[in-house]
Structures are given as C-alpha cells and as structure tokens.
Amino acid sequence: MITRYVKIPLRAATLYLSPADFLHSMGTNSPRKSGSSHRKPRLARALAPAPDFSSIRAVLFDIDDTLFPSSEFSRLARRNAIRAMIQAGLHATPTNAERTLARIVSNKGSNFGGHFDLLARKFPSSNRDRVVAAGVAAYHNTKSSISPYPDTARLLLSLRERGYLLAAASEGVSLKQWDKLIRLGLDPFFHHVFVTSNNEGGKTPSDGGKTPAFYKKIARALNLAPNQILMVGDNPAKDIASASAAGMLTVRVLTGKHAREPARADITLRSLALLGKRLAKRAAK
Numbered sequence: 257m258i259t260r261y262v263k264i265p266l267r268a269a270t271l272y273l274s275p276a277d278f279l280h281s282m283g284t285n286s287p288r289k290s291g292s293s294h295r296k297p298r299l300a301r302a303l304a305p306a307p308d309f310s311s312i313r314a315v316l317f318d319i320d321d322t323l324f325p326s327s328e329f330s331r332l333a334r335r336n337a338i339r340a341m342i343q344a345g346l347h348a349t350p351t352n353a354e355r356t357l358a359r360i361v362s363n364k365g366s367n368f369g370g371h372f373d374l375l376a377r378k379f380p381s382s383n384r385d386r387v388v389a390a391g392v393a394a395y396h397n398t399k400s401s402i403s404p405y406p407d408t409a410r411l412l413l414s415l416r417e418r419g420y421l422l423a424a425a426s427e428g429v430s431l432k433q434w435d436k437l438i439r440l441g442l443d444p445f446f447h448h449v450f451v452t453s454n455n456e457g458g459k460t461p462s463d464g465g466k467t468p469a470f471y472k473k474i475a476r477a478l479n480l481a482p483n484q485i486l487m488v489g490d491n492p493a494k495d496i497a498s499a500s501a502a503g504m505l506t507v508r509v510l511t512g513k514h515a516r517e518p519a520r521a522d523i524t525l526r527s528l529a530l531l532g533k534r535l536a537k538r539a540a541k
C-alpha cells in the first residue's frame with residue numbers, strides 16, 4: 257500500500273485525470289496562484305484510491321455518438337432531405353432551408369415526427385405533399401446507411417468473449433433506439449438494452465433522462481453493485497457525471513458534438529476501438 261501511495265502523483269498524471277483536468281491541476285491552463293487553494297481538491301482527487309477495474313462485470317454503452325457517429329448522420333440525412341425537397345419543388349435555397357430546419361428541430365426536439373411537414377409550410381411549393389414525401393424518403397434512405405464507428409463490433413465481441421455482461425444504456429424513444437441498434441447490426445451483442453423514456457407503458461419511471469436514478473435502476477436490474485459496472489459514453493453530463501454519481505466507473509469517448517466539453521471520467525479515449533486494450537490493462541492492475 258505504501259508503494260502505491262508513492263506512485264500516486266505519477267499515476268494521477270497519466271491515469272486519473274482527463275487531459276483538461278491534468279493540465280489544470282498542473283497549472284498550465286489557468287493563472288498560477290500562490291498558495292493555490294483551488295488546486296487542493298484536485299490533489300485530493302489525485303490521491304484518491306485507484307478505481308478497481310478488476311471488479312467490473314458489466315459494460316454499459318451509450319448509443320448516439322458512442323457506437324456510431326449519430327450527429328454526422330443526422331446532418332447528412334437532413335441535408336439530403338432538403339436537397340430532395342428542393343428538387344421536388346420547394347422554393348428555397350439549401351442554406352435557408354437548412355437554417356429553418358435547424359430552428360424547427362431545436363424547437364420541436366429531434367424525436368418530433370413532423371419536421372419536414374413544418375419545413376414545407378415555411379416556403380412556397382406547387383405540391384406540398386410531394387415535397388414532404390421527397391424529404392422523408394431521402395432522410396430515411398440516408399438513415400438506412402448508418403454504420404458503427406470502426407471496430408465497434410469487434411470490440412463488443414471481444415468483451416463478450418471475455419465474459420462481460422453488455423448492455424446499451426440510452427435515452428430517447430425506445431423504438432427508435434432499437435431501430436438504430438438493429439440497423440447498425442449491433443443488437444445481437446447486447447444482453448440488455450435500457451432506454452430511459454416514458455413510452456414503455458409506465459414500466460419505467462418517467463425521470464426524463466439519464467439521471468443517477470436511471471443508472472442505479474440498471475445496477476439493480478443486473479443484480480450488480482454500481483462499482484461492478486462501467487459506463488461508456490460521449491456525453492459529459494448524461495453518460496459520465498450521472499453514472500459516476502450512481503457509483504459506476506466511467507469511460508468517456510471523445511466523439512460527437514460534446515468532444516470538446518470538459519468531463520471527469522476514469523478513462524478518456526479518443527476512439528471506442530481503444531477500449532478493449534485499456535480495459536485489459538486496467539483490469540490487470
């Protein structure tokens with residue numbers, strides 16, 4: 257144990273802190289203050305006992321921007337839809353239509369079913385039904401081409417072979433999240449799929465999102481202690497902070513629209529494909 261404490265400052269630099277936290281703790285991205293009382297909590301965190309990865313029995317995965325580049329596909333699908341709508345007679349420029357659609361999506365939410373209908377109402381056209389149908393078809397054609405990040409299937413297979421229980425832990429409309437897993441060809445890898453939503457006939461609490469309660473509920477469903485579960489995701493608040501508050505270990509992937517936001521995860525990875533090796537290394541410690 258003594259040896260472990262001696263080594264802690266080095267391990268803190270390379271293992272415990274995210275790159276942003278590490279730079280901050282070293283004073284390289286913040287004004288240096290004498291006495292640096294603001295740095296004490298970070299030092300305390302660095303001196304905290306190492307997370308025990310050897311106890312991990314289950315790995316949870318977020319879906320969007322973790323298993324596949326969801327934001328990129330959404331952008332591409334909407335752009336293709338607009339192109340098709342203009343071709344079908346919508347009198348708009350692509351730029352104006354994109355801006356208008358972005359406003360509609362922001363106001364109505366991404367799971368609203370009438371984005372293209374509302375868009376078609378904002379600009380003149382000779383046949384609105386034709387325009388909307390063209391947009392919907394182009395959107396779905398693009399969506400059918402979604403594929404996972406490189407080596408995702410290989411990673412999931414290897415984790416299963418190593419005996420981990422695998423689950424998807426996602427937020428949104430359950431049917432849509434299942435649709436994504438099936439289109440990605442990844443659904444057979446998961447033992448369980450948990451979606452926080454209130455569209456499951458009252459079977460799940462309508463907690464509105466990935467709160468610590470959602471993760472605690474998953475731990476109970478898996479019959480595991482939270483510290484036996486690893487949550488992997490891209491969203492600093494929903495995937496990392498919430499799961500960590502529930503007592504789980506966390507892996508943050510720097511993918512998607514949240515990649516530049518700060519987060520305090522146990523492991524931070526540039527790509528999901530690196531998880532297998534990192535987990536093996538950590539579990540061996």
Ligand SMILES: [Mg+2]
Pocket residue numbers: 318319320321322489490491
């Ligand atoms: Mg996500």
